[in-house]
Amino acid sequence: MPLIAAVRQVFAADGPLVRDVPGFVPRSGQTDMALAVARTVQGGGALVVEAGTGVGKTFAYLAPALLSGARVLVSTATKALQDQLFLRDIPRLAASLGAPVRLAQLKGRSSYLCLQRLDEALHGDAVANLPAAQQRLLQTVRLWAQRTASGDVAELPALDEASPLVPVITSTRENCLGASCPRAAQCHVNSARRTALAADVVVVNHHLFFADLQVRESGMAELLPSASVVVFDEAHQINATGLQFLAVQTGTGAWKRLAADLLLQAQGPQRGYADWHGLSGAVSQSTQAVAALCGSSATMRRLPWLDGAPEGIDIDIWTAALARMAATLEQVCRCLDLLADADVSMQLLSQRAQTLHEQLSVFAGASPHGMVRWVEVGQQVRICASPLNISAVIRQHVALGEQSSRAWIFTSATLGTDADLRWFVEPCGLQGARTLRVESPFDYARQAALYLPQEFPEPAHPGHSAAVAALVAEAAMRLGGKTLVLTTTLRAVQAVRVALQEFMSRQEVGGLDILAQGDASKRELLERFAAHAPLPARGAVLVASASFWEGIDLAGDVLQLLVIDKLPFAPPDDPLVRAQTDACNAAGGNAFKDIHLPHAAMVLKQGAGRLIRGERDRGILVVCDTRLHTRAYGKKLLQALPPMRRLRDAGEWQAALAGLSEPMAPPPEN
Ligand code: SF4
CATH class of the missing domain: 3.40.50.300 (P-loop containing nucleotide triphosphate hydrolases)
Structure with missing residues (x-):
């Protein structure tokens, strides 16, 4: 059956949703949205849909996407919504449509248990320093680690996202041992990526989507080109989320951690190969010079950085402090580069120093056109540079118009106050996309x-x-x-x-x-x-x-x-x-x-x-x-x-x- 006719049938009074989904009532707004999505799936290009509360937008975009048989990537705002789509909405709809799909969800690495770091936490000395409640929680994690298939920490309700234990048992790009990891074969992060690459429908979140456009490490770079339909649900958040990841941020927190890790090398296997005390001391002093210029604040405040320096700071002194930091990082990079082949930890440390050096170089000279800089002052000092919106990056990936075979669907309950949905469309660079507004069915x-x-x-x-x-x-x-x-x-x-x-x-x-x-x-x-x-x-x-x-x-x-x-x-x-x-x-x-x-x-x-x-x-x-x-x-x-x-x-x-x-x-x- 042609896609449009099949979609009409799904939402009809005698359709499968009325039969299978308790409380489902056919609504013209939902059918209109589903048909608009179906046309975009067939013809390609971008569609922006504002669907008021209660329209049932999730089924309205999922039904045409699943029925098309195309490879689908769905991105939503939060991990909780991601779980809801993955665990409830998509399986329920696929069963009702009789359209079995290989379904996967992919989150950022901080959502997955790192078996290597769990081993280290259980057998290292650090565990003795954890408070008693965290030690008990660590034992709960140990038992769960033996039975979990996904390693997704959301399976453990006792472990809050903000728990201090989360960074102990999950990995970052900086501390993951990669191919040298003894647990690489059982690694949950690697397994989630492999499953996502083999799936028909993959659910991600906006954070992962934009983070990966930047660092290209979680598999999105391979996923995106192979998807024929890309849906952004809760799309009103993509500009703010995208800006967080397109912005370059560096500062005293990261520099202090580098200084501490350089000092640790003085007791490690590489202790005789460099002046670790000298390198660490140089990073600490350069860090203090920047921190002293900005001060500190109990609550985070943002200092505008419009001309040559943040507001209230002398340009020459500021420029000299950043140049000194850059020279120090360069010196550290040169030294670590020579030792990078020694072992994995030295290689990771070298990459980290290189990244810090590259990040700082963004702040040398005048701010490029279309970028804004500022300094965040709290317990630490963070220097930031951000584009004004995400339009350039979206335009780079989203081909507008009928000539694009990929369909891009952007939807949310709030996208604008006018028919063109300009509030959303303009900062996202989606001028030329088709737009649709569907009113809420509520009285x-x-x-x-x-x-x-x-x-x-x-x-x-x-x-x-x-x-x-x-x-x-x-x-x-x-x-x-x-x-x-x-x-x-x-x-x-x-x-x-x-x-x-x-x-x-x-x-x-x-x-x-x-x-x-x-x-x-x-x-x-x-x-x-x-x-x-x-x-x-x-x-x-x-x-x-x-x-x-x-x-x-x-x-x-x-x-x-x-x-x-x-x-x-x-x-x-x-x-x-x-x-x-x-x-x-x-x-x-x-x-x-x-x-x-x-x-x-x-x-x-x-x-x-x-x-x-x-x-x-x-x-x-x-x-x-x-x-x-x-x-x-x-x-x-x-x-x-x-x-x-x-x-x-x-x-x-x-x-x-x-x-x-x-x-x-x-x-x-x-
Ligand atoms: S490969 Fe990285 S994430 Fe996976 S278990 Fe090893 S250290 Fe952890």
């Missing part, structure tokens, strides 16, 4: 309400966070928790949390638990928040920022009230944002209109999207930023939100809160 006017309190402190007012907390406390008490507060800064998370805790401590009975970002991992916080929802459990309010604005799915009654403290404009003094602003204005654009407003609209839309996740969900969104009704641009931002009904005053707000505990009104009859 927002019936399921959700939007409240913008009129009498509220301005966002810059010192009492703003306290006012947010007062509104949240009163409403959340009525709902028994079920409230998520999204703030634009971590400082506001703390201010709102403290005010809420004070309020709850004054309650004689029936207070709520206050959870805040930073108390535990994101996964644990969300699990704790969801566990509070069923009555008679004590209710909870979750206060968070940054990563909680997207990618969290609190369906059903778990979340009924979503409060956003301020409009999420990008920080204007951030060096990258400043450089993007200058470049836009210099090219005759209007950076506020072309960059900042669409960016804020997209983030606001992402945040608001946390509220309604299913057709039976109900809730209220409150945005505590008076600029939405006092500034001309407020209307534009409101248009980005789903079409919720507006609560006009405090009376309607109170009534809507009361209404959340009553049964939902049935949909109007057609």
